[in-house]
Amino acid sequence: MVTAPLPPDPAALLPPPEPVQVLDDSGTLHEVDGFPLDLKDEDFRNLYRYMVLARRVDKQAINLQRQGQLGVYASLLGQEAAQVGGAYALDEQDWVFPSYREMGAALVRGVDPSAILHLFRGTWLSDHDPMATHFGLLSIPIATQALHAAGYAMGAKLDGKDLVVMSYFGDGATSEGDAHEAMNFAAVYDAPCVFFVQNNQYAISVPLSKQTKAPTIAHKAVGYGMPGYRCDGNDVLASYAVARKAVDRARAGEGPCLIEAVTYRMEAHTTADDPTRYRTPEELARWKARDPIARFETFLTAEGLLDDVFRAEIDEEAKAYAARIRAELYDAPHGDPLELFEHVYVDPPASYAEQREQLRRELAANEAGA
Ligand SMILES: Cc1ncc(C[n+]2csc(CCOP(=O)(O)OP(=O)(O)O)c2C)c(N)n1
Structure with missing residues (x-):
């Protein structure tokens, strides 16, 4: 008699009770079993550099919008660790399918931030060349990029290509049919796809509590038959370690994963939003105290990896990025x-x-x- 293979043990797919945290709130490192860190000093410095550059580009974009140079902009402030840590786990041949908030991941992939900002200005209808960086076009319709990612990963598998696809989306996007269909297809076909959810606590003004009755977003993975992981999304090393594990599994042919990076959007949803209407100053202050860059700086300083020279170097680079963006975007002709x-x-x-x-x-x- 031919018997169907047993379904995976649901308990093995459940996220651990607490989000994976490698750097505690005071910046002290604790390696976590099952999520090894394979990073050298140079990687620690790179992660820091990308986070600082992302924050500076973000600030410049908000300023340009305030000056009437961009139509709208969606800030990543507070989400630098989740984005940079996740994308850093990918290899060059891998792909990212982002939402509209992924400037940090874009920088890691080598996308020119000005190209992305031209989209927010309306200079032209697309933003950058995805084939050059393997970073898909920004998706404004919520969760559609999850389908692009699942489809691309399924295609890559059929072609026998060694590549992993990562899709970033938000907590709100997990309520969309597109996210469900993408995760279900990817799981059924063992597609090499990592679904990286940045749970920044809100979908515009809708809090997570009104988004789902699931214990956590990561628990939803069990329903698709894939592992769900949770990490502290304000901890760049935890975001990296969890993404690394998911990417390695996918590359080894073990199928997709769902990652929930628990973080917070410190800015407005977009420059068109007023968050004071739906969240309290106390809540914002609690999350500001968990700033991902400040926490990583404490760790780097203690390790002797962040001195005044390196700080000044990055500061100069960030200023130069911002200046290039201003020169490129200011009064650019409309398409x-x-x-x-x-x-x-x-x-x-x-x-x-x-x-x-x-x-x-x-x-x-x-x-x-x-
Ligand atoms: C299909 C679709 N429905 C509605 C919208 C309007 N909209 C833009 S952003 C957003 C909230 C998304 O929240 P979340 O997925 O948590 O991502 P975040 O913006 O917080 O990063 C909504 C409903 C949209 N862009 N696309």
Whole structure:
């Protein structure tokens, strides 16, 4: 008699009761069983560098929006450790499919931040060349990138390619059908895919408590038959160690994982949001005290890896990044809105031509009235 293989032991897929934490709140390192750190001094410095650059680019982007140079911007403040730690676990041939908040992961992949900011300015309709960095285009429709990631990973497996795909999305995105379908497909087909959820506690104004009744987001993994991990997302080393484990499993053909990095969005949802309407100053202060960069600095200083020379070097580099962004973005000419219709269909449907004509008329009327 042929018997079906036993389903995985659900208990083995459950996240540990506490999020994995490598650096405690005071910046002291405790290695965690099962999540080894394979990092050298140079890696510690790189992680720090990316986090500081991400924060500086983020600040510059907010300033540009305030000056009317960007339409809108979604800040990553507070999420630097989760993003940088996660992306640092990938190899060059691997891929990332991001949401709109992933400037930190973009920097790790070598994406030019100005290219991304052009999208927020509306200079052009896409942002950067994904083939150059293996960093997908920013996805604004929530959770759609999880499907792109699952599909890309399934395709890579069919092609016999050695690559792992990581998709970043938020706690709110886990309520979308797209996230469910992506995780289910990836698990069923053992796709080399890591679903990296940054649980920053809010989906715009909706708190996590109104998002799910699951004990944690990581618990949802069991329903798909894949392991769920949780880590302290304000701890760059924990974010790295957990992502490393998930990436290694996926690369070894053991299928996908769901990671929940527990973190906090310290800024507004986007520059169009007012977070004082739905969260308290006390809550913000509690999370500010857990700042991911400050915690890592304490560790690096104690290890003798962060001296004044290195600090000054990174500070100079961050200033230069910001200056380049200002030079590139300030008063950059806008693209032609009609381009919107150019690259979607080979044979556009008739309704498309009507919509294009409607936009053309509106633009002409605006021009005439200007
Ligand atoms: C399909 C879809 N529905 C609604 C929106 C509007 N929207 C933009 S951001 C957002 C909240 C997303 O929250 P979360 O997934 O937690 O990510 P975060 O923004 O906190 O990083 C919503 C509902 C959207 N962009 N796409």
